[in-house]
Amino acid sequence: MTNDIERILLSEEEIEEQVARVGRRITEDFRDKNPIFVGVLKGCFIFMADLMLHVDIKCTMDFMAISSYAGTSSTGAVKINKDLGQDIEGRHVIIVEDILDSGVTLSYLKQFLLGRKPASITIATLLDKPARRRSDIVADYSCFEVPDAFVVGYGLDYNEHYRNLPYIGVLKPEIYS
Ligand code: IMP
Ligand code: MG
Numbered sequence: 001m002t003n004d005i006e007r008i009l010l011s012e013e014e015i016e017e018q019v020a021r022v023g024r025r026i027t028e029d030f031r032d033k034n035p036i037f038v039g040v041l042k043g044c045f046i047f048m049a050d051l052m053l054h055v056d057i058k059c060t061m062d063f064m065a066i067s068s069y070a071g072t073s074s075t076g077a078v079k080i081n082k083d084l085g086q087d088i089e090g091r092h093v094i095i096v097e098d099i100l101d102s103g104v105t106l107s108y109l110k111q112f113l114l115g116r117k118p119a120s121i122t123i124a125t126l127l128d129k130p131a132r133r134r135s136d137i138v139a140d141y142s143c144f145e146v147p148d149a150f151v152v153g154y155g156l157d158y159n160e161h162y163r164n165l166p167y168i169g170v171l172k173p174e175i176y177s
Pocket of ligand 2: 041042043044098099
């Protein structure tokens with residue numbers, strides 16, 4: 001598996017440090033607000049687990065699974081494969097994502113959740129790839145800004161593989177070309 005990685009972009013130690021920093025900031029900003037963390041599956045699963053261990057406030061967690069409609073990604077339409085089990089009306093929602101790339105998925109999700117009348121919606125992302133942004137969405141909390149390269153590991157996949165790498169690596173171009 002590691003033979004498919006061109007270079008390590010973010011080490012385990014760097015990730016741990018930044019995830020802890022964001023967890024502490026969320027702790028300060030959402031004290032007494034009982035937020036609900038909404039993880040976007042599957043890419044969020046490792047980030048969300050590590051992040052939550054650094055969030056020291058009363059809160060709840062839930063997950064959604066979404067995917068882009070094939071062939072209509074330019075419209076920004078996404079399909080909800082798994083919806084929330086908790087009501088978010090009046091709640092402070094914190095969306096937890098692996099990577100903010102074009103932003104199409106998150107802007108759709110944000111609009112979708114706003115329809116349920118939450119008190120607020122905040123976005124926490126592990127990675128931010130601003131070079132490819134196609135919508136005006138911004139991350140409220142971001143651990144790292146990354147260059148325009150395809151990255152895998154720490155939850156992020158290429159064709160469902162590499163999610164279990166403990167670091168974030170750049171995939172060798174010959175793997176996906
Ligand atoms: P967006 O709608 O373009 O922002 O898409 C975001 C989604 O695309 C993320 O949740 C990832 O699943 C996927 N994605 C975008 N860039 C990468 C990458 O470099 N590696 C792995 N997945 C990526
Ligand atoms: Mg994803």
